[in-house]
Structure formats: C-alpha cells, structure tokens
Amino acid sequence: MQNFAESFWFSLTLIVTGDSELWSIVILSLQVSLTAVLLAALIGVPTGALLAFGKFRGCQAITIFVNSLMGLPPVVVGLCVYLILSSSGPLGVLGLLYTPTAMIIAQTILIAPIIAALSRETIQAVHEEYRDQFTSLCLSNWQRLQALLWEARFPLLTALLAGFGRAIAEVGAVMIVGGNINHLTRVMTTSIALETSKGNLSLALALGTILVLIAILVNAAVAVIGMRRHEAMHV
C-alpha cells in the first residue's frame, strides 16, 4: 500500500511543479481523444438515431453488429490502421503513420461503435416514452427526430463521455499507429507503458493518477454544464 500513497504524493508533486514535458503530454492526450470523440459523435449519433428509428430491412442485424463492435480490441484496430496507413498500405502516400492524426483515426474507429450503440439505446428509450404524444401531435419523422435528440441530450452526453473514457485510457492502438515518439505522439497511456517497462513503477503510477484526475475533471465539467443548462430551463 505504501506504493500507492507514495505515488499519489508523487503525482501531486508532478502537477504542482508543472513539468512542461508532462503538460505537453497531457495536452496532446486531450487533443487526440477530444477530436476522436467529436468525429465519433458525428458518425455515431446519426447512426444510432437511424437504428433507433429503423424500420428498414436488416436493422436488427446492423444493431447486433454495431453492439458487437463495442468490444473491438484496441490492438486489432491499431493493427488495421497501421496496415492501411503504412507506406506499403493503401493510404501510405498520405504520410500519416506516426502522427497524432493516425492516433485520432484509430481512436475514432474504436469509439464510434460505442457512441452509436449507446445513442441507439437512449434514443429508442425516449422514443417509446413519447410515441403516443408524437402520434397525437401528428409530427413528421424529422420533427420527431429533432424532439428526441433534444430530449435525450443528457444521456447522449453520457454516451460521448463513455467514448471519451475509452479513448483516453486506450494504449494498444495509439502505441502501434503513433509509435510513442517523444514530443510528437507520446500521450499519457504510452508514457505509462514506457515508464513501466523501464521499471519506474512509481512514476508510471503517478502518471496514471494524473490520467484519472483528468478524467474526473472532464466528467465534472460536463456535469456542471449539464446542471447549469438544467437550471436555466427551469428559471
């Protein structure tokens, strides 16, 4: 247990002393994962909405498929993105391998299914609740969708947070496609893996603590925004 207490103090020291190297790693982690969440939301939420509304053929099958993709192993995603972006791969000419962009692509692929599946679940639940009301108001499909997205906005935010959590905590994919290059593609998780492999366990654990603190901050920020909106509505 001494290890944990020691590492916790160590992580606080790291934060307070404000090592610029540490901050650049933290900022890169946030940039990569937040961009991935944004892109995955643009893909995932419409897909989820489509599936929630879906009365088309194969809708059930696609839903099962998307739900299964939630369990995609990050290493496999990393490997696929590597093979595609590699110089000898189909998109090699873009020169994206070992750049933050490659990491964003991998994380987007990883979390888009999570956001899509959770969005479908959420939107469907709200739809059940309002179905009769919509019918009595004679709303068009488009109007229904707008109303549903608005009513489901807080649970949808939770879906985005779930995606963000997976993205920022993920190490296998970004290690392969980013290469853990110092000052370029080194993020929190790959730093933790590197320090662990050097046997610097307390530093690794301290970095892990900082990662958890960041996750708490992001979640708290979203919760505060949510609450403010909620209050504003009721004033």
Next chain:
Amino acid sequence: MIVAKTLYFSTLFSLVLTLAAAGSEYIIIQSTTSTQNSGLLSAILPKFEAHSGIKARVVAVGTGQALRNAQNGDGDVLLVHARAAEDAFVSDGWGVQRFDVMYNDFVVVGPAEDPAKIFDMQNTTKALSQIAQKEALFVSRGDDSGTHKAEKRLWSETLVDTVSASGTWYRETGSGMGATLNMAASMEAYTLTDRASWLSFANKRNLVVLVQGDIRLFNQYGVIAVNPHKHPNVDAEGAQAFIDWLIGPEGQSAILNFRPNDTQLFFPNAQR
C-alpha cells in the same frame, strides 16, 4: 464552452501543424528498445539534430518488429541488434548496407538465491542447461526481438527442448525487455537481458547478475539505411546523414561519453 472551443481550435490548429510538418526535414529511426530505455538516444540525438538540422523521430520496438516496419517502408533507418537478421534484411534488398555501431553484452540475471547454482559460471550454454535440468523458472522474451534471437541461439547450443518446456519452467512473455524483467522480478525467475536495459532498469527487486563475460554473450548493434528503391518515400539522404554521423567521430564519441552513473553502457566500435 470557452474551454471546449479553445481546445477544439487548438486541436484543429495542431492538425494543420502536423500536416504542414509532413513536408519538413525529419527522419524516422526504427530502433530497438534498449537504446531508448537506457537513455542513449535522448543523450546523443540532440547532438545529431544540432549537427545536421534534421529532426530524428524514434519508434522504439523489438528488433524483429523494427525490421518488419522498415520492410513496410515505415522508417528511414534502423538501429538494431540481431546480426543474422540484419544481414538477411540487406541481402534481400530491403536495406542499403549494414554498419557496426557499438557493442555491449548480454547477462543472465536471476534471483539472488540462485536455485540452479549458475553464479559465476563461465559457460552460458552450461548455465542454461543447468537451469533446464533443475527446471528453475526461466522467462523468455518470446517476441522475436534481438535479445530473443540471441537467447534462442544460446539454447540451440544446448540439448534442451524449450518448445516442449514452454508453459512449464520455460515461460515466454511475448513482451518487451522491461515487461519481461518486471515479470522475472516478481516470479523470481532467470532471464537473459542486454546490460544497458538491465543497468537502467529500476525495479530489480531480488534479481542479480549471475552469468557474464562469456564471449557467447557479445551483443553487437548495427545501423542500416532502408532501401529507397523499395520505398520511394524513404528519406535516403537523411538516413545517410544519420549513419555518417553515427559511425563518424562525433557520433562515436557521443556514444563513448554517454555514461549514466559513471557506467559505460555502450562501447562504440564503428569500422571507420
């Protein structure tokens, strides 16, 4: 909201920067982990960058993976340690030419109690046979890295069948040197490691060096430029500039002057 916006725009900005940076001068070095984990590369690369104006980006993986990545064209130059695989890489046309850079040695480490009684043995082959005979735990990298290749070479000189012993006293971790040392430390097992990784490893616990100094434990590092005829995107000039510097007087003295805690981790031995 302002925070979110700022983050969003800074992200876009950094993406643009990344794309813009693609045109500027840098080389990608596919390197073995020991040269990075020991701190050698972060000590000598700034000198190369100042000398040449070329930025060096290091992807540190096992030698096997480094060779495969380079074969895919995902790197300009290799810094690895597995002579036979390096020669094959060049003779198959993937690399231009191989040069000696530096050497150090492998050591067999294990628990201080030394259940197989191999301490101070001069013959690594005999020491390994004794570990097998006692069925003492031995952790192998099992990842096709330079150290793993060296370990397999050493086992091949014994009569031990590690394939059928795998999963019993012989355990293949399939991971890097650091992860393997962490496991050896917690399992109280023997393992083979390069000396640089060992000396810079911070979680030794009960592990000590037991066998060293055998000529069989010699560990040579080589540098190879990736063949631009195979992959036109390869920065042949940058790679050659790096090789010229590394095996030239400046690079060699930079390696010689890298002495963390007054210990020489790598000995330069380029031929020219």
